[in-house]
Amino acid sequence: MSENSSLFSADLAGVVVGETAISDVQGDSGLLSYRGIDINDLIGTPFLHVAWLVIFGDWPTEAEKRNLRTFMCDHARLTHPEQDLLGHVPRDLHPMLMLQGVVPLLQMPEEETLGKGLDAEHGLFIAAKISALIAAHYRLSQNKVILHPTAGKLRHDNFLTMFHGKAPSREQVRMLDAAQILQMEHSFNAGTFAGRVCASTLAPVQSSISASIGTLFGRLHGGADQAALEMAMEIGSPEKAEAYVQECLANKVKIMGMGHREYRTVDPRAKILKPMAMELCTDPESKNLLDTLVAVEAACQKEFGSRGKEIWANVEFYKGAVFHSLGIPTHYFTAMFAMARVFGYVAHFLEFRQDNCLIRPRAAYTGKPTAARDQSAA
Known part of the structure; x- marks a missing residue:
């Protein structure tokens, strides 16, 4: 690790890189x-x-x-x-x-x-x-x-x-x-x-x-939307959700569609989309997939809650159920x-x-030291 490693963020988390008037994520x-x-x-x-x-x-x-x-x-x-x-x-x-x-x-x-x-x-x-x-x-x-x-x-x-x-x-x-x-x-x-x-x-x-x-x-x-619904398909039914979540956490496998980098509480989009999905997914296959997703979210909240943490589904988690019910x-x-x-x-x-400027960040070099040139050969 270089001496400058404390000066950067590999994922830019929390780093302000510009201004926008288009949308505000709180x-x-x-x-x-x-x-x-x-x-x-x-x-x-x-x-x-x-x-x-x-x-x-x-x-x-x-x-x-x-x-x-x-x-x-x-x-x-x-x-x-x-x-x-x-x-x-x-x-x-x-x-x-x-x-x-x-x-x-x-x-x-x-x-x-x-x-x-x-x-x-x-x-x-x-x-x-x-x-x-x-x-x-x-x-x-x-x-x-x-x-x-x-x-x-x-x-x-x-x-x-x-x-x-x-x-x-x-x-x-x-x-x-x-x-x-x-x-x-x-x-x-x-x-x-x-x-x-x-x-x-x-x-x-x-x-x-x-x-x-x-x-x-x-x-x-x-791509988390596709992955989340395919996860529900793999689980098969709501009754198997808790065991699936426990296995994922034990093996440090990410549960797609759970949690969001920006939101520390419920994703406001998921708050709207979840009841919409419950309203639309009425055929047996779609309802089973949605019920499985709901059970996964509940199991995640239970497991994370036991560790003193909170986690919520993001917009991709329930969006797949809506798209599936639309035949996509x-x-x-x-x-x-x-x-x-x-x-x-x-x-x-x-x-x-409107105010274009070339985005060109610097990198902290961590490779081999640059070899000194042999000046005597000149």
Whole structure:
């Protein structure tokens, strides 16, 4: 260990690396707000209106609402070249790897139509394409034809129809709207920070979003949603949850979806999502998975409580149960996360570019001492 080792934080925990006006994560009190509005007060608001608020800082006008809805629907229709591009992607490739690779290859619009600048236009264009790419990639993996959005439909109504080939219920659209609003933005999380580092080099927005998507894929970040539900599937039933938790703790195995780096109390998003999951997961398979997750959380709280500690489920823990009840396969969960979080990525890209500076930290060198040069040979 070097003599400078006490001067750095390997995980940057608690280190302030910048300023943002986009979202506020108050970990000690378990609060989250977007642009000064508590997350609880945003549930029930149209998804795209919240996306506009997150990106631009104000609610859209009536004209902006119409233009945004038309823009997102138009660009959620994959062009023939985009379909050909996606057709060359292996059908069994994880959708997160598909998104990370395809996003930088999209042909960006050359003119702006929303009056918010070309970077914002490109960011929203990518956000529209991501929903289409996820649905189309799934359809191709099932040897089914790619479907296109219908003008006038809500964003998630269109998405679920394009994904499954049949119209969802109003309740399913409401649930997906809420889940996606909850995970739209979360300050300087790992994926967002990776995008800001990329943006700091003056790379284009598609490169920044691709970097963020690649970071989100990790099991310790966005991939926890897939891992948590697959854990419930592996456990099998609520009665086996306590033994599973005890075994994990005995072997120092991380229980995916439990605990959060920022929150010292209940994750405010999980507080909203858990009762929603209980309301939506009514079929026998979904209910058993949800009951198993609830039992895992209870067992974790019991075990940690006996050691004088508290632990709570985070948003990824119960989100998987909601997605499963909507018919989304587990390996698409994190792509669904990216479909929402991309609006946060765009917001941070635009914010950072207002006062861009290259992010270039120093490292404490711990290798062999540099050998002295032999001056006599000169």
